[in-house]
Amino acid sequence: MIVTGKGGVGKSTVALALALAAARRGKRTILCEVSAQEHLSRVFHRAEVGFHEVEMAENLWAISIDPDESLREYVLLQLKVKAMRDLLFKSRIFTYLAAATPGLKELVTIGKIWELALEDRKVKQGRNYDLVIVDAPATGHGVGFLQTPRTFANVARVGPIRQQAEILDKFIRNRKRTGMAVVTLPEEMPVNETAKLERDLASEVGVQVSRIFCNGLYPERFPEEEAGALIELAAEREGAVRVACRAAASESRRARAEREQLARLEELTEAPVTTLPFLFEPELGVEEIGVLADEVADEVAV
């Protein structure tokens, strides 16, 4: 299950909630962080996760996928002769080529995700997982990260890279095995971007979004007529009464504006939308994310 979306929408939180939900149901689950966010180590209050499969809770493992390490591992698996590997790793050309080839880092990152999901792992004594959840890099513009296998398959017309890239491209597009979740917020820009992302994923990568999570939805605590009465009272009073009424009116306005955006989201996108509540908590820890895990449990049921 790949979890994507733009920055600041709570993508990592939703990815973790999904992972917790799956692990609680007894699925051996690994959560992959990409691009060294180290969000997990913060939430679980522990040292860096790093490029190892670390057990975080029962049935829950985590790994932080580092592209340089992934490339190294890939080369090690490709080249069986030690002398050749040593020559390659010492070579400046290799270092430069690896840094210079646009998209190579993304490609080997996806390669590692694919490897983790294999029943017959390439890595010696690799653990077998029921579910791999990927906290994918934020989509700045479009679908770059997920598109890399296809790009490589096109650029390298023959050779092992092409074969590998084709395998990865198929892996990403395999609807039965790979789910694509997009996280968004009930606000204008994120809604527009989600609709565009869904279209681009279909046209440029050939991937269908399987689920949209609309995160941080305010509860509808005060219907419009109540809000009207509260605004009137706020105008008459001073002090705490005024502040309390204004807060309620604000909540009511926000909840309504968000529902308009939610309606737009449902209209503009094809995939089913699941809403997640806004949590009035200063910082989200494992406990709060556990609450969200209950909300997303159905996603990982099958």
Added chain:
Amino acid sequence: MAGVAELLEGKRVCICAGSGGVGKTTTSAAIAAGMAARGLKVAVLTIDPAKRLADSLGLPELGNTERQVDPALFAEAGVDPGEGELWAMMLDSKQTFDEVVRKHAPDEETRDQILSNRIYEQLSNALAGSQEYMAMEKLFEIHAEDRYDLLVLDTPPSRNALDFLDAPKRLTQFIEGRALQVFTRPAGFGMKLFGRGTSMMFSILRRITGVNLLEDLAEFFQAFSGMVDGFRERARRVNELLADDQTSFLVVCAPQGEPISEAVYFHRKLVEAELPFGGVIVNKVHYGWDLPDDPGALTDELAEALSDADLAHRVVANLADYAALSARDHHNVEHLAAEIRTRAVIQVPYLDEDVHDLTGLMEINRYLFASGSEERAAIATSV
């Protein structure tokens, strides 16, 4: 702390930097509109404004050239900008990259070779930092034309703000790629340069990558090699502009823990790079929502005034939630100010509705341009 107008006094370039999702684009547009309203000729270079905002300002989707925002819109928003003008532009990084190649290519053949190379096609999107660099490039170009009093740059929605600062270095390193010049030399020379084992290296690389990728790369670097000097010189001057004392970096963030730590980190990097830091703008702040010491008394008072006990309970429960967010935001903003040792922290409250026109931008400017935090708080509690 004073407002944006004081922070930008005497500046010619304002760069709004920060991680994604913190309202950077809206803040950039608001700052530009606010400075125009104060009589300056301002251009805002933006990446991806909300469509409604772009539409309401009369910005076409693509373009890569500046358009003037209709002065009538200022009148509608109840503002008289006097001599001031607001111009806006949507940056198109691929187009900018193409323009740069056209400018620096030694001849038509090289130019066409680069523009049609498959590696190049991927480059403008895939190479980390190329979009960021192209934003700076455009900024530099418009600045050199000297047609505006102030340029405001909205930086691309990078994963982290640091991508922006690293962009020129990364791109020039990539293009210089000295070791890769082995591709651009006759085979024998390259072999000598790297000594024995190089031919074996190539056979290994071929095995891993497939030969065509190498050929494309070789062709790309060969075509680009004639432009390396031009590029390097250009990047140096772009860097000079960023470091100029008429430039100001405003760090835009949100009050949650993560964006705050990112802002602290980014500020440190700015200082290390000796770039001119101006101040921090914290968007979407909850403030002024205080729960009284005796919530029970408040509930009773509300129940009486509303003649509805259930509603009164819900109103107080809601205030308690708002107060919790308010306390968190206050704590985080204090932490931020202490970490970066500045008083230049401007807080903009969490607005209940999206900003989608000039009137909305002017609403934000009541906070951005307020004379101090007391005035800001007064406005927030009067709405």
